[in-house]
Amino acid sequence: MLKSTLLKATEAGGKILQQYFNGAFEVSSKSTVNDLVTEADKKSEAVIIEVIRQTYPDHFILSEEVGAIKTDSAFKWIIDPIDGTVNFANGIPICCVSIGVEKEGEMILGAVYNPFMNELFIAEKGKGATLNDKPIHVSAKTSVATSCLVTGFPYKWEESDRDPLQVLTSVIKQGIPVRRLGSAAIDLCWVACGRFDGFWEHHLQAWDSAAGYLMVEEAGGKVTHFSGDKYSPYQSDILATNGHIHSELQHLINGK
Numbered sequence: 369m370l371k372s373t374l375l376k377a378t379e380a381g382g383k384i385l386q387q388y389f390n391g392a393f394e395v396s397s398k399s400t401v402n403d404l405v406t407e408a409d410k411k412s413e414a415v416i417i418e419v420i421r422q423t424y425p426d427h428f429i430l431s432e433e434v435g436a437i438k439t440d441s442a443f444k445w446i447i448d449p450i451d452g453t454v455n456f457a458n459g460i461p462i463c464c465v466s467i468g469v470e471k472e473g474e475m476i477l478g479a480v481y482n483p484f485m486n487e488l489f490i491a492e493k494g495k496g497a498t499l500n501d502k503p504i505h506v507s508a509k510t511s512v513a514t515s516c517l518v519t520g521f522p523y524k525w526e527e528s529d530r531d532p533l534q535v536l537t538s539v540i541k542q543g544i545p546v547r548r549l550g551s552a553a554i555d556l557c558w559v560a561c562g563r564f565d566g567f568w569e570h571h572l573q574a575w576d577s578a579a580g581y582l583m584v585e586e587a588g589g590k591v592t593h594f595s596g597d598k599y600s601p602y603q604s605d606i607l608a609t610n611g612h613i614h615s616e617l618q619h620l621i622n623g624k
């Protein structure tokens with residue numbers, strides 16, 4: 369029931385992305401000029417929440433544009449109605465709907481849907497991850513030197529952070545290919561299905577990574593913070609890999 373509602377909600381959101389894509393829609397800024405929200409983000413969010421509410425009116429909802437709709441339910445839906453809004457607003461078809469479901473503080477289900485590539489990723493705690501119903505696994509690469517990596521550039525820099533450019537420099541100086549897609553949820557799913565071997569980003573919100581980090585774990589990969597500590601989507605930095613290159617990449621991005 370939970371899974372079918374998740375899929376229904378994800379599909380409903382994806383339909384909105386397709387409807388609005390490349391059309392005329394309103395775009396506005398939030399915290400900075402480049403922190404965008406479009407009509408499609410709001411509409412996708414509204415239909416997703418409506419689908420969830422039909423079956424689970426009492427569940428906790430945390431969604432990027434409306435924020436937290438708190439209840440005392442053990443279940444929490446963590447929603448990114450469009451991950452990759454800047455891509456979406458520019459007509460770049462690398463964006464998705466991302467929804468994670470937590471039960472008693474543990475992520476148990478996740479779905480990421482890119483309607484433009486017709487790719488639906490699903491992760492179920494303890495049951496693996498799939499892409500369009502086929503099981504997916506992380507890559508088998510064992511060395512960072514032969515890896516293909518992906519990252520996202522931070523939108524805010526904090527004094528306490530390790531300089532993101534130094535991190536990037538230490539990787540690209542070794543001639544290692546690094547991509548930048550602009551959707552953290554897709555980055556994580558592409559690590560899960562072996563297209564990328566590792567991903568790091570400095571500042572993410574819970575809705576960016578909730579579904580994607582479960583995808584990587586269920587596909588056999590590893591997700592931690594830069595420190596190596598157990599991952600929580602409520603803390604901002606993320607390192608996700610196929611597992612084999614995890615400690616090597618961790619040392620590299622920490623400058624050690």
Ligand code: 2AM
Pocket residue numbers: 400402403404432448450451452453454519520521523550551552553569576
């Ligand atoms: P979004 O499209 O849902 O906002 C890419 O590095 C990640 O950062 C994306 O998952 C994106 O999610 C998020 N992001 C994009 N623009 C942002 C901004 N101005 N501030 C904070 N996060 C942003």
Ligand code: CA
Pocket residue numbers: 403404432453
């Ligand atoms: Ca956003």
Ligand code: CA
Pocket residue numbers: 448450451452552575576
């Ligand atoms: Ca996002």
Ligand code: CA
Pocket residue numbers: 409432448449450451452453
């Ligand atoms: Ca978003």
